[in-house]
Amino acid sequence: MNRIYSLTLALCLAxxxxxxxxxxxxxxxxxxxxxxxxxxxSTGAAGAVDSGQGRALPGQGAQGAEAALLAKTTxxxxxxxxxxxxxxAPVIAAHGKRLAAERGLRIRLEGNTxxxxxxxxxxxxxxxxxxAVKRALLLQGATDGQLTTVSYGEERPVAEGHDEAAxxxxxxxxxxxxxxR
Amino acid sequence: MTDxxxxxxxxALAAGLAAVSATAHAxxxxxxxxxxxxxxxxxxxxxxxxxxxxxxxxxxxxxxxxRSGRFQALPRASMLQKPTRAGDLDLAQWRLLKTDFVVIxxxxxxxxxxxxxxxxxxxxxxxxxxxxxLPAQATTLRLVAHRAADMIYExxxxxxxxxxxxxxxxxxxxxxAGRHWRLIVADADGENPKTIVESxxxxxxxxxxxxxxxxxxxxxxxxxxxxxxxSLAAGTRERVSARAGINGAxxxxxxxxxxALALSQPDGNVxxxxxxxxxxxxxxxxxxxxxxxxxxxxxxxxxxxxxxxRAGRPQIxxxxxxxxxxxxxxxxxxxYNARPRVSPDGTQLAIVTLDQGVYRIGAVDLASGRSRVxxxxxxxxxxxxxxxxxxxxxxxxxxxRGVLATVAVDGSVTSRISSATGDVREPAWSPRESAP
Numbered sequence: 001m002n003r004i005y006s007l008t009l010a011l012c013l014a015x016x017x018x019x020x021x022x023x024x025x026x027x028x029x030x031x032x033x034x035x036x037x038x039x040x041x042s043t044g045a046a047g048a049v050d051s052g053q054g055r056a057l058p059g060q061g062a063q064g065a066e067a068a069l070l071a072k073t074t075x076x077x078x079x080x081x082x083x084x085x086x087x088x089a090p091v092i093a094a095h096g097k098r099l100a101a102e103r104g105l106r107i108r109l110e111g112n113t114x115x116x117x118x119x120x121x122x123x124x125x126x127x128x129x130x131x132a133v134k135r136a137l138l139l140q141g142a143t144d145g146q147l148t149t150v151s152y153g154e155e156r157p158v159a160e161g162h163d164e165a166a167x168x169x170x171x172x173x174x175x176x177x178x179x180x181r
Numbered sequence: 182m183t184d185x186x187x188x189x190x191x192x193a194l195a196a197g198l199a200a201v202s203a204t205a206h207a208x209x210x211x212x213x214x215x216x217x218x219x220x221x222x223x224x225x226x227x228x229x230x231x232x233x234x235x236x237x238x239x240x241x242x243x244x245x246x247x248r249s250g251r252f253q254a255l256p257r258a259s260m261l262q263k264p265t266r267a268g269d270l271d272l273a274q275w276r277l278l279k280t281d282f283v284v285i286x287x288x289x290x291x292x293x294x295x296x297x298x299x300x301x302x303x304x305x306x307x308x309x310x311x312x313x314x315l316p317a318q319a320t321t322l323r324l325v326a327h328r329a330a331d332m333i334y335e336x337x338x339x340x341x342x343x344x345x346x347x348x349x350x351x352x353x354x355x356x357x358a359g360r361h362w363r364l365i366v367a368d369a370d371g372e373n374p375k376t377i378v379e380s381x382x383x384x385x386x387x388x389x390x391x392x393x394x395x396x397x398x399x400x401x402x403x404x405x406x407x408x409x410x411x412s413l414a415a416g417t418r419e420r421v422s423a424r425a426g427i428n429g430a431x432x433x434x435x436x437x438x439x440x441a442l443a444l445s446q447p448d449g450n451v452x453x454x455x456x457x458x459x460x461x462x463x464x465x466x467x468x469x470x471x472x473x474x475x476x477x478x479x480x481x482x483x484x485x486x487x488x489x490x491r492a493g494r495p496q497i498x499x500x501x502x503x504x505x506x507x508x509x510x511x512x513x514x515x516x517y518n519a520r521p522r523v524s525p526d527g528t529q530l531a532i533v534t535l536d537q538g539v540y541r542i543g544a545v546d547l548a549s550g551r552s553r554v555x556x557x558x559x560x561x562x563x564x565x566x567x568x569x570x571x572x573x574x575x576x577x578x579x580x581x582r583g584v585l586a587t588v589a590v591d592g593s594v595t596s597r598i599s600s601a602t603g604d605v606r607e608p609a610w611s612p613r614e615s616a617p
Contacts (some may be wrong), residue, residue, distance in 0.1 A: 116540055118520035118533045118562050120430040121488050121495055124451040124472040127427050131449030150405055155383035162581055
């Protein structure tokens, strides 16, 4: 199941990024070494990313798009599911690319669940979600040492309500960069 | 000498008040939400004696009995007499008031301590059922009152009481980044709340050592989970598990030497392990790619119940602690059964169960495998047995707030235990006679 999902994700990402590569692409806007192509190229999917970066044109539009993707740091999940939905592939790709470019960067993946069910079981479910995001980022060239997972289970809701609208916001993994990065 | 003692007791009282006020916001109030249809009428007459009475002992006894949902205490205003000694007791008067049982007593000042004397009479037969003198200090008077209530409860109903016990729970105040967690220990009636540890990060899963002297709990301080064991008397604590990933769900072995834990592997897979506290030796108990968590020891210490979703959805399993043993599934009814807690006599499990689309507390009879739903909330979780096995305390949601609630194992009595402010959750009922 996980393997099938991973393949699907890799395909989705390859397609998405392939489309991106046709436009003037710019690497992550946040660092000074942006004009230098990332030195990853160790995985197939990330290789596709790299091929697009040699051009390194300023392209404000694309840069803005990339920054907008990096600004998205929350991945939401369906009820009782730890599957990273296809709609998050571009977000995962952007963060993965940034991590591949900045090898010294270490981030936290914080898994969360809604309040329903048992607290410690929910901690395990939240960890499963954090691990799913971790695997997706690894496929994008991040390394294991850059990624720490923690699960708060149902302990840290962002929405305080007790209905599906609140629960949907609380079933999430937060990508947490060190402050100032 | 006497003056010095009085001064000391005043100081002790003042210190007690300071501690209480420091946690006053987390003070619990217990309300019976359903009692038995015909509670037993009992009169607990104001006590006599020349000794200091910093605690109204008969009031505590009467409140305990009423809080069980099985008794109705006669209001003092309705009492025609207030006898404090057997010679003054006219049982015919109490029969007129439709009172079945009468408790009288005295608080006496001995040389270096207090003595709580109490007697229990059957107003109908005239029989003297109990007559005891319990030693006390000013600081332990409330505990001694709870013990007297336990003895009265057991004499009349034939099952032990659980009044002289405590509960550990987690309070949560504030919202968003201002959230503040406290692990609190209070008497079973909500009095004497004391903060054990507090943190801007989550605290969860408190578990009492079998002798009631220590609590194991999970704290996310440092923004990673770790399991701590803290001595209640000394306040000292040890971090016993802080591996990468999940360190959770601590459960004491019946001999108090080991903790069952839920730990995750680097790939995030959670399994049940047993940690020997003295040597820190770790033994794997389950090995499955599914989630295995929420361990709970059988009373004989030879097997562990736990939650696993190895069959797709969470269900309860039991594994014998021996090399090569495979878990056996315990629950089969329903799509979600989690967080087992074994009754003190080992005959049933309290669980969280999905019932008609909502999460409730259930009980599973281990001999027949049959389960029944006990609670009526929508987001009930975290059951914990009272040490007499008669009552289960759990966490519930009411009007969006986290409250605690109890339900009798026969479903006859329910109560709500709420804090004036904030949420309370993660209750754990202490063992019997836990050290004060």
